[in-house]
Amino acid sequence: MKIAILGHGVVGSGTREILEERGFTVKKILEKREIPEIKDRITDDFDEIISDEEIKIVVETIGGLEPAHTFAVKTLKAKKHFVTSNKFLMSEYFGELVSLAEENGVSVRFGASAGGGIPWIHNLSRCAKTDEITEICGIMNGTTNYILDAMERKGISFSDALKTAQSLGYAERDPSADVDGYDVARKVALSVAAGFGKIIKTEDIPTFSLKAVSLKDMAYIKEKTGRSIRYKGFAKDLIGGVSAFVEPTLVKAESLESRVSENGNLITLIGKNTGRLSFFGQGAGKYPTGDTVALDVVGVAEGEGFSHIGRKVFEVKNDGIKRKYYIRTSSPAVFPYIATEEERQNERYIFTDLISVSDIHKIYEETLGKNAFIAGVEE
């Protein structure tokens, strides 16, 4: 089974090196740049790959929606397996690509699109073969974890921590996908597909941004609760729907999450048989992510089963899920559910009683506004 790789960037080159070390043949690489070490195999013509009968697996590591989507569709229609690390592509076109793969008798694999170097999607899908996965949650974004850890342990500000994350190559120049939670929301949607067998739309998943977090929050929370802040995604399987949301979260000092430092990820599934199962590792990086892509290629080559995949779109329903919240706001707005409130330097520090995820988002949008920092309080 010969392989083509679309894009020879960080993940693509890592994947190629790992596969070649294990004896796989990467016959063609789609890449516009000139790269001396692979120059005999580079092409900028995708049709050359599609028409090559020897190539049975196409690995896509370009990222973004186009041309990745066009390439994915053409690959599957040409009855070649499609392996990708692209969370944009998969969270947008999950149903279409999975159906196309089925129609054409080939596989779609997206193990590296959530969790990076952690074999998360693989284990979710595997667990679902014998267990009923009821919940998914965790730290799924290394950039925001790096920022929170640096703020907490080094006492530096959000913006300084973000700058360091950018200089280390963790954060993009436009960090909004990370700090506003869209990156985590995409990974939640993909985890839901693999673990619950349901499709949800990323834009239906509400997020509280991390942008408003400050050292004041960390100090107040530490003083009152001894807890740390982590940026977490959540999903719970419901009858006829899925609860899913992304929010800064006050994790207990005795939790595993509180010990996740730097850009580490820690993702958890809860199964009826298995109970709580957590996976810690590198959520990104050339070789960790490349390794996960390479394992998908090996799985396809070995004919590994991967059947438990969502095909139908379900609604995101957060009105039945109740949590307590921490709120820091300068708004004088009055709203129900306040359990404790304290004023410090013209800002209100609030802990709420139990309130549904839907309601807290309503309160945020209707009365508190952008400057408020809101975080869930883990039970």
Add this chain to the structure above:
Amino acid sequence: MKIAILGHGVVGSGTREILEERGFTVKKILEKREIPEIKDRITDDFDEIISDEEIKIVVETIGGLEPAHTFAVKTLKAKKHFVTSNKFLMSEYFGELVSLAEENGVSVRFGASAGGGIPWIHNLSRCAKTDEITEICGIMNGTTNYILDAMERKGISFSDALKTAQSLGYAERDPSADVDGYDVARKVALSVAAGFGKIIKTEDIPTFSLKAVSLKDMAYIKEKTGRSIRYKGFAKDLIGGVSAFVEPTLVKAESLESRVSENGNLITLIGKNTGRLSFFGQGAGKYPTGDTVALDVVGVAEGEGFSHIGRKVFEVKNDGIKRKYYIRTSSPAVFPYIATEEERQNERYIFTDLISVSDIHKIYEETLGKNAFIAGVEE
């Protein structure tokens, strides 16, 4: 593919329920007791199972060496797949059973024999397909973790914590396999087989017992280092051998291990590509362990590849692995490597400099004797 289960105890019955819920047929169950709900399928005659052409997979959850070993050999020679949760059997007869399986074109699976409900052996073996696993370590025994956690958080003595563990069904009446480290040593040997592709003998793996640990140690260690004690197994792949040992370990307050409470397990592999990958979950229990066994059955039924398995016996070599140690002893013996020493109530509290694992065992056996408590100090 019809299935037989040998032994309808805790794990066997859990496995049966899970498999049946997923549509698998458990045709025969080897069991001496009368169990009304399965009475039409119970037999006490193993040959009835072996001679049944419809039964393609035999699941063994009896435990112990005999008759499990005889059953395993007969199963494989009858060209049926063999799935087991039996760490005694697998750590003693690994090479023989794997070779027999190969000769007869069938599989041996032992996923639940280390890690219980954690998909540890599966992921080790899977990771090894694309990565070079260099180290394995972790909390692999729930009983000893329960004891250490109860001592640390509730301030109760070792013997009281052990009694509670026994009353909860975690610890056996004879707890020596747990507290002297043989249980962990067996799991280390099986992890080495799946992760490094090498066989080592359990009796070659040196262990420091947990029995001598006391609240005095916890108080002293907390005061001097802020650390917790966990009981950990270790293995490192070496050229021409394997380093492997089991010892109480001073883990850092910022480590994931320090947050593993109750009878939780947390096991880590380090891969050249993947980096550090940790798995947390339930190391025992009817449904967690039954689920892991059931997943092995599904894997066999789906024809999943599982090739990276040790076949050759390697030596355990610990003379090149250096660590620092904590020692509490009433022995006046003089020995090198002491970094700091303090006397409290006629006992010496010692932290050593770096010393090889072989040398600390020599010092223990030759000069310190049974009453000393020794624990590795993690870097």
